[in-house]
Amino acid sequence: xxxxxxxxxxxxxxxxxNAPRVLELTNEGLASGLSPxxxxxxxxxxxxxxxxxxxxxxxxxxxxxxxxxxAMSGALEILRPLLAETGVxxxxxxxxxxxxxxxxxxxxxxxxxxxxxxxxxxxxLGVQVAPEKFVAAIEEHRPxxxxxxxFLTTTMPMFKANMNALEKAGLRGQVIVMVxxxxxxxxxxxxxGADGYASDASAAVARAKELLSHRRAAQPA
Amino acid sequence: MHxxxxxxxxxxxxGGDQPFCIIGERINPTGRKIFQEQLRRxxxxxxxxxxxxxxxxxxxxxxxxxxAPLADEAELMVRAVELAQSRTDxxxxxxxxxxxxxxxxxxxxxxxxLVNSVTAEDExxxxxxxxxxxxxxxxxxxxxxxxxxxxAPRRRLELVGRLVAAAERYGIGLEDVVIDPLAMxxxxxxxxxxxxxxTIHLVKERFGLNMTLGASNVSFGMPDRHAIGSAFxxxxxxxxxxxxxxxxxxxxxxxAVKAADLLLDHDPWGANWIxxxxxxxxxxx
Numbered sequence: 001x002x003x004x005x006x007x008x009x010x011x012x013x014x015x016x017x018n019a020p021r022v023l024e025l026t027n028e029g030l031a032s033g034l035s036p037x038x039x040x041x042x043x044x045x046x047x048x049x050x051x052x053x054x055x056x057x058x059x060x061x062x063x064x065x066x067x068x069x070x071a072m073s074g075a076l077e078i079l080r081p082l083l084a085e086t087g088v089x090x091x092x093x094x095x096x097x098x099x100x101x102x103x104x105x106x107x108x109x110x111x112x113x114x115x116x117x118x119x120x121x122x123x124x125l126g127v128q129v130a131p132e133k134f135v136a137a138i139e140e141h142r143p144x145x146x147x148x149x150x151f152l153t154t155t156m157p158m159f160k161a162n163m164n165a166l167e168k169a170g171l172r173g174q175v176i177v178m179v180x181x182x183x184x185x186x187x188x189x190x191x192x193g194a195d196g197y198a199s200d201a202s203a204a205v206a207r208a209k210e211l212l213s214h215r216r217a218a219q220p221a
Numbered sequence: 222m223h224x225x226x227x228x229x230x231x232x233x234x235x236g237g238d239q240p241f242c243i244i245g246e247r248i249n250p251t252g253r254k255i256f257q258e259q260l261r262r263x264x265x266x267x268x269x270x271x272x273x274x275x276x277x278x279x280x281x282x283x284x285x286x287x288x289a290p291l292a293d294e295a296e297l298m299v300r301a302v303e304l305a306q307s308r309t310d311x312x313x314x315x316x317x318x319x320x321x322x323x324x325x326x327x328x329x330x331x332x333x334x335l336v337n338s339v340t341a342e343d344e345x346x347x348x349x350x351x352x353x354x355x356x357x358x359x360x361x362x363x364x365x366x367x368x369x370x371x372x373a374p375r376r377r378l379e380l381v382g383r384l385v386a387a388a389e390r391y392g393i394g395l396e397d398v399v400i401d402p403l404a405m406x407x408x409x410x411x412x413x414x415x416x417x418x419x420t421i422h423l424v425k426e427r428f429g430l431n432m433t434l435g436a437s438n439v440s441f442g443m444p445d446r447h448a449i450g451s452a453f454x455x456x457x458x459x460x461x462x463x464x465x466x467x468x469x470x471x472x473x474x475x476x477a478v479k480a481a482d483l484l485l486d487h488d489p490w491g492a493n494w495i496x497x498x499x500x501x502x503x504x505x506x
Contacts, residue, residue, distance in 0.1 A: 062408035062442025103369050106409045127369065153288040154318040183251050188290040199252075 003034055007043040010075075014047035017067025019074050026075040036082040039075070040119065048072050048117045052202040065202060066110065069117035076116065091119035092144040092212050095137045097129030099158035104151035107181060110201040111147070118205045131158070131165035138171050144212055147204075148194075150181040159192040176211045180204060222396055224359050224431045226282055226312035227332040233281050233312050235399065235431045235464050240482045240493065241454075242282060242464035243475065244314050244335075245275025246437065248301065249286035257289040260297055268301050272308050278469030279479075283309065284337060285326065286316035295325035302329040314361075314466070320348045327356040336360040337466070338401060341380045341387075342367045350391035359397035361433060362388070364420075370403065374419040377403065381424055396431075399464065400424050404434040407449065408442030414453065418460055425461030433464035436474070451477035458485060 001009065006029050013021040022044075029039050051068040054060035080090070094115050098108050105127050112122045123141050125133060138146055146166075150156045159179050166172045178196040179189045189197035196211045198204035224235040235242040248271045250256040256267045275283055283305055287297035294317060305313055315326035316337035323336055338361035339349040353360045364371070364380035371377050381400055388398045402420040405413035417439075421432060439453050440446035451473050454465060458481045467474055479497060482488045 061444055062406070063411070066409070103365055103367070105370075106406060110409060128367065152318045153290065153294065156290065183288055183290060185254065185257065185290050187257075191291055 001028070001032070003029075003032065003038075006032065006034065007038070010039065010043040011047040011050075014044055014068060014071050014075070015050060017064065017069075017071045019067070019071040022071040022075050023078070026078050030078070030082070036079045036086065037088055040079055040083070044072055044075055044079075045119055048114075048205075051117075052114070052205060055200075055202040062110070066113055069113040072117035073113065076119065080121075090121040092208065093121045093123070093141060094145045094147060094208065095123045095125065095134070095141055095143040096147040096149070097125035097134060097137075098127040098149045098151070099155050099162065100128055100130045101158060102150050102152055102155035103127045104149075104181070107151070107201075108147075108149040111149070111180065111204045114201040114205045115208065118209065120205075120208065131162045134162055135165050135169045135171065138166070138175055139169070143175060144215070145176040145178055145208055147178045147180065150179075150184060153183050156181070156183060156188060159188075159194065163193055176208075176215060178204065178208060178211070222429050222431055224335075224396055224399055225333065226314075226335055226359060228306065228310050228312045229331040231310040231312065235433075237425075237429075237431075237461065237463055238487065239463070240281075240487050241458055241462075241478050242433070243280050243469055243478060244282045244284050244433065244464060244466040245272075245278070245280030245311075245469045246284050246435070246466045247271040247275055247468060247470065248283060248305070249316070250289040251286070257292070260287065260289040261292045263300075265297075265300055265304055268304055269308065272305055275469045276309050276311065278471070279475045280311060280469040282312045282314055282335065284314040284316050284466050286337075287322065288317060288319075294319050294322040298322045298326040299329040302326050306331060315358075320352070323349065324352055327352060327358060330356075334358045335399065338363050339384075340365050341383050346384075346387045346391075350387060350393060353397070354391050354393055359399060360388070360393065361399045361401050363401045363403065365403065372413070372416055374416050374423050377420045378423045378427060381428060381430075385428060385430075395428075399431045399433050400428070401434050402432055402462070404436065404438040406441035406443075407439055414439055418457060421457055421460040421462050431463045432461060433466060434462065436465040436467040447471045447473040450474050454478050455481035455484075458482075 010025040055065050115122050148159050177194045179194040186197050196207045198207040226233045285301050287294050287301050314335040314337050317323050336353050336358050339345050340363045362384040364377040402417050404417050407414045436450050440449035483491050483494045
């Protein structure tokens with residue numbers, strides 16, 4: 001297969017979430033001399049962006065988004081170490097967790113899969129994550145973004161408690177804060193002082209990328 | 222096992238030998254931006270519309286949830302309960318994760334309400350069950366604890382055991398306990414709904430309790446949601462589900478439930494089924 005054709009087939013197979021074929025094609029591409037960056041930026045990421053666009057339009061449904069994200073993650077496991085060798089940074093690092101008092105994780109896990117699919121390195125702290133645990137994880141991993149998830153109107157106020165903990169630890173300026181979950185709204189996100197909100201997994205990825213590029217434009221490396 | 226709910230003038234019985242109890246779900250602002258803005262302004266006109274649509278669709282009780290972010294949920298709950306009582310004689314299900322809102326709703330309610338809900342977390346049980354007892358209400362109980370929402374049906378059954386023990390400790394009769402076997406979105410993982418069905422089976426075998434669940438959860442993220450719900454509810458009913466919080470505006474869903482009632486011998490001589498057909502025929506010229 002020619003390079004151009006391989007990138008096209010890889011794009012198509014990622015779009016339909018054919019994980020075994022995506023792995024094969026990734027290996028095949030590398031063996032034939034394509035660079036990890038080419039595979040990632042000229043095929044895999046555009047494919048996942050198309051998945052997101054179709055989901056937003058209502059042409060794709062949650063399971064399709066999930067299998068595409070998982071297929072992409074499989075390819076990334078091969079590509080990530082190679083990208084690191086050549087000095088290519090991950091798209092961004094994301095620390096994620098469901099807030100203290102809340103054990104709901106289905107929505108958060110969907111967002112994680114889509115973030116990973118988009119090339120983010122995701123550190124998932126699980127459920128019932130206390131403010132001090134978020135603080136410790138931010139200190140350890142130095143993520144670009146931290147995400148707080150809540151499913152209940154009673155646990156949403158933990159967003160504010162988490163924000164206060166970040167302020168107190170002197171970390172607020174260093175990390176973008178995103179919030180989400182069934183009862184959460186843009187107004188609520190604004191009220192607690194979060195930087196971003198999204199209503200579903202696909203929108204969360206788009207918003208994360210947008211916030212990150214703003215941040216990077218404002219603070220050139 | 223009969224769970225009796227009452228408004229000021231009407232009684233509804235949930236039970237395995239009763240027609241399936243349809244609890245109308247829409248009086249809830251979650252995910253509805255305009256509705257939330259209205260509630261923050263104190264405008265309850267949407268609540269009135271939702272009430273009348275659920276009643277018209279065949280709801281037998283109404284779930285009332287006023288969980289709009291940045292609004293006074295307890296105050297809104299009082300107003301919504303009062304409004305619902307003035308518009309319909311159906312019993313209400315007072316739905317909040319905020320204890321103060323549950324308390325306010327129960328205080329405003331005349332009759333025997335269903336409280337939605339309490340989990341198997343000690344702190345929640347200790348806060349909610351005394352309220353249930355004091356107001357003589359029934360309560361929906363969820364088998365998830367501080368650690369997790371367990372997937373394994375056996376683990377959920379263990380937690381139902383803890384819930385039952387807690388209800389007994391607070392002097393709440395088992396007829397007033399309605400278990401929620403936890404309906405999960407099939408789109409996120411196609412093994413999840415089978416686990417809910419297995420939980421329903423186990424809870425019925427072991428405890429014989431009434432059960433309800435949020436039927437819309439099952440089809441979240443999928444196309445043709447009502448068709449999925451219409452298949453799911455009769456399956457769950459066969460295994461022992463006796464009620465659901467569901468969208469009574471969907472004629473497909475309601476008819477699926479009524480057909481299952483007929484087929485499971487909860488509609489003697491098919492009288493309800495035939496009467497519903499006749500009413501529909503009369504309504505269409």
